[in-house]
Amino acid sequence: MFGPDICGYSTKKVHAILTKDGKNHLIKKDVPCETDQLTHVYTLIIRPDATYSILIDNEEKQTGSVYEHWDILPPKKIKDPEAKKPEDWDDKEYIPDPEDKKPEGYDDIPKEIPDPDAKKPEDWDDEEDGEWTAPTIPNPEYKGPWKQKKIKNPNYQGKWKAPMIDNPDFKDDPYIYAFDSLKYIGIELWQVKSGTLFDNIIITDDPALAKKFAEDTWAKHKEAEKAAFDEAEKKKEEEEAAKAGEDDDDLEDEEDDEKADEDKADSDAEDGKDSDDEKHDEL
Known part of the structure; x- marks a missing residue:
């Protein structure tokens, strides 16, 4: 296929x-x-x-x-199924830096601390509300669990790969x-x-013949096809734009009709009010 x-x-x-x-x-x-x-x-x-x-x-x-x-x-070729990675093969690209030490007291740094800007409410009653404690906020000094830096392993040997051998099934x-x-x-x-x-x-068994066949068929008409396609697309866009304009005009006409109906309703209501006023004057 x-x-x-x-x-x-x-x-x-x-x-x-x-x-x-x-x-x-x-x-x-x-x-x-x-x-x-x-x-x-x-x-x-x-x-x-x-x-x-x-x-x-x-x-x-x-x-x-x-x-x-x-x-x-x-x-x-296949990987040798009998091959095993040597026990002393070092495939760790990075190792912990032995010179990097955790600072003293690092684990004692709290994750949160009392908010220094918090104030005890004036209406706080220790007897009824209990002892007031300030809300906590994230401690800017807290950096999370300590992680030892890593360095390039000087003994890194690369990822171990099994050697390739001839495939007996080939x-x-x-x-x-x-x-x-x-x-x-x-x-x-x-x-x-x-x-x-x-x-x-x-x-065919002749690539040159296939190429010439394509040149004599598809290649001769590709430019004309492209021009005709572009012209059809342009006409389609113009028709869609014209239809969109007609739809806008129809929408404006509908809005004008609605406005006219509203104005007429307001005018009728005003005429009715004037008529009622005249009747009251006559009385």
């Missing part, structure tokens, strides 16, 4: 899955894919020397060895690059947006 995989916000990569003996092997490298809405060309090249290249738009994005970047075969495959079962083309697709098109698919 080969091609881009975009799912949500986290998955945006090129899949390169090689199948051998009925088992799928994922590439161990993270190859980012394109995420815009334009057309792109993805190319996978596997060579007889077991090297490979992944190209996007005819530009190499990843290359290496099939042996190293897929776990198709067991590793050639058996080379001189045809690891060959996939004789590659006879059909299928597209695995799951998406919630329409409009994706696939075309110009080629399988």
